[in-house]
Amino acid sequence: MTPAAPLPDNTETRQTLIDACLWMNDRHLNQGTSGNISARIDRGILITPSGVPYEELTPASLVTIPLDEPPSETGPKPSTEWPFHQGMHRARPDMPVVLHAHPPYCSVLAVQRRKIPACHYMIAAFGGNDVPLADYALFGSPELCANMAEIMQDRHGCLMANHGATVLGETVEKARWRLEELETLARTYLFSSIGGAPHILSDDEIAEVMDAFQSYGPRHTGETTD
Known part of the structure; x- marks a missing residue:
């Protein structure tokens, strides 16, 4: 995988991270301070x-930690989930943003310990033919970090057993988009199981969608349109 450029450490980036936290709670994708980015x-x-509390965060509130070492024991305390964030950044240098939350429908599947199969073509937005489930481990533990790194090698999002969900992003905006898409998929999968069973798309069908996604979106500046 090709490493992505790091984000600039400036007031704009810091405020964008804070805005993502406020957005999660406003969109009912998280509750209280349980999410982190x-x-x-x-x-x-x-x-x-x-x-x-997110409402009390300022750009100066955010904490800088090393990529390969434990945080300093002095100064502001980082999120208790820093180990798996650190692990994700090491394992996925192509994705400079990690967003974690406890979305309601994702959390229902997480406590049932169910991954999300290819019930909808948007599964392909997460890098494969399902959204996997990371095995349970105590929050903030090395075991959880290892579980996350193992299943996210080729995925852009996962559920976490008896916990919540985590997504990766090329940008903060892309991570926000994936989190909302993941919660929509979780809701769709749960509701489609009522009174029946969802039809699951084949690996070939999902591969076709992933290929089509490569050309999805607006043209780059400078290109002409028909």
């Missing part, structure tokens, strides 16, 4: 602090 920067990883 991080971005890879030149000096390591920029991450939300532990236990601070």
Whole structure:
């Protein structure tokens, strides 16, 4: 995989991370301070602090931690989920943003310990033919970090057993988009199981969608349109 450029460590980036936290709660994709977000920067990883209400966050509130070492024991305390954020940034240098939350429908599937199969073509937005489920481990533990890194090698999102969900993003905006898409998929899968069973798309059908996604979206600046 090709490493992505780190995000600039400036006020704009920091405010964008705070805005993502506020957006999660406003969209009912998270509750309280249970979610967290991080971005890879030149000096390591920029991450939300532990236990601070989102409404009280300022750009200066965000914490910088190393990419390969434990955080400093002095100064502001990073999110308790920093180990898996750190692990994700090491395992997926192509995705500079990691966003974690407890969306309601994702959390229902997570406590049932069910992954999301290819019940809808938008599964392809997460890099494969399903949204996998990471095995349970205590939040903030090395075991959870290892579980996440293992299943996210070729995926852009996952559910976390008895916990919640995590998505990766090329940008903060793309991570926000994936989180909302993941919650929609979880709701669709749960509701489609009522009174029947969803039809699951084949691996070939999902591969076709993934190929089509390569040309999805607006043209780059400078290209002509028909």
